[in-house]
Amino acid sequence: MKKLLPTSTVGSLPKPTWLAPPEKLWSPWKLEGNQLLEGKQDALRVSLQEQQLAGLDIISDGEQTRQHFVTTFIEYLSGVDFKNRKTVKIRNRYEASVPVVVDKIARKKAVFVEDAKFLRKQTNQLIKWALPGPMTMVDTLYDDHYKSQEKLAWEFAKVLNEEARELQDAGVDIIQFDEPAFNVFFDDVNDWGMQVLERAIEGLHCQTAIHICYGYGIKANNDWKKTLGSEWRQYEEIFPKIQKSNIDIVSLECHNSHVPFNLLELIRGKKVMVGAIDVATNTIETPEEVAATLRKALEFVDIKNLYPCTNCGMAPLPRNIANAKLSALSAGAEIIRKELAL
Template sequence: MTIKSGTRILPTTVVGSYPQPDWLVDREMLSKGVPRTRLHSLWRVSNEYLQQAQDDATILAIRDMERAGIDIITDGEIRRESYSNLFANSLEGIDDKQPAIVISKAGIETPIPRVVGKIVRTHAVEVRDLQFLKANTDLPCKITLPGPFTLGKQAKDEYYRDDEEMVMDFAAAVNEEALALQAAGADIIQFDEPWLRQDPEAANRYAVKAINRALQGLTIPTAVHLCFGYAAVVKGQKPTGYSFLSGLSDSIAQQISIEAAQPKLDLGVLSDLSGKKIMLGVLDLSSHSIEDPGLVADRIRSGLKYVRAENLIPAPDCGMKYLPRHVAFGKLQALAQGAQIVRNELG
């Protein structure tokens, strides 16, 4: 029996991505970072057969999520090199052929797209992905988009000379895509905004304004995801609190998704989001150990101290694309089983 979104207490979901098969992508290359420009060399399949191969791998991801017992699924973002670069580099006004270079504190060089003209969405980017997902499952379907604030922080502005103006045009482009996804039958749309915590000063000035512009006109459930970065990429101890979280209480998104398991987040911060549903990260993706369902249940119970059961959505901390596939599947099984333990207790 299909359980529609919102009708089951503690519905489980994924943040977005699921591991891509070794025969589809060069996972050694993938492990080097999170590309912001297109990285065509990542794909092991020639362009002639790439869409067919991506479709097949997407079906594998869908079936894994179904078999694991997850209630609300995605397409695993199988067709993406990163969570953001596919959409970002599809927009008019972006030049990713001659990228800018940023150097991290660790001395790592990362190519990023240059903004050389007005940001405009000229065509659908993810609509076919959603249509394919819906054609291959009866479960509620979520699709993700990079949020406008993060898009602005991942590009080099050589046109606007005004960060807020540029981000608002990113927001308009995201909104057009989101409206098209809603029309195509999305059950939930999620914006990924990991950069909110990287620049809280700018976030306080215009992030919620931009997110609300990107959400304009949407009538289906919407979510905003924050995290501290992929565990496979961000090494070392993560913060135990977010520098920008309570501000999202003013957004019109109904759900806020947070990473909590690996950083052992102080869940008292959830009291600042009392009007929202919370996607709570209860799977630690920094470890290849598969959680015991009892541990997952404990993490869910911790969330229930601050969030009513009808407003809590158990999930992984972040996207799972950097994990081995058997580990990701095992963790999702533990997620589904842990949630069921707590459901049984709630009656």
């Protein structure tokens, strides 16, 4: 990419209120059948335009066609029972009613490929598509078949790779794997989690990214953050493994967090999507606040490798707030571009 500091979101953006009730995760659809299909496509168009109006350089689908960043993908797989659910603790933080793995995992058909083709037709800009990472998928259901988190993760990596290859063929430029679980289960990441992710990106020639944050701005995540002390050093445990991996881009949380910026030194050489927008508050950042975060990151990331981004997804935020935050992200990046030009 020629443009310095290309901006993007992590993934999810608020949905229009005619499609799903606002400001909640797992929000139920208001439409069904063909109307739902048409509604999702209209929401993709709207989301694209809102990102373009905000000045973003890399466009995502805003996750308009899925209810949740993990479970929507799992719904398309065989071997998972969504009717007889069990309650589990997700990332050791909050309880959720989740589907159960009852048989061998297989991908019956493409999940997001038609959506990606639709979005590709609407724009010539770079497109990024997010998929759930294998370890986070394992952490978002109950396994009654493989009886091994690692075995199940390898199965998920296989089906994710199938999907990723088809997304690449549909014209997606960057495929991102969302792995918030990497910030919690360090031993597993280093024992097998990173190897499993390498399996998910096998054979891809588009750019690949891993997104690791401290979660949506929901109460369980915000409460957890309060227990982490004055310095959040979780990334220190996993960055050395990621730095040696074949992943091209690392997406992480920076703005309003207690992550020491010098940890970015551990992934020197990788492209870095620096989270310069806080998704856990309705306060809209000023362009100067965004620029200040980017300046700090530039001490440890080469300018050509810095991609300004949001901390996490924005689905639970009010739509006008999310759009204003995206505009602030673009304006903050522009401040730094102008400084560099001088």
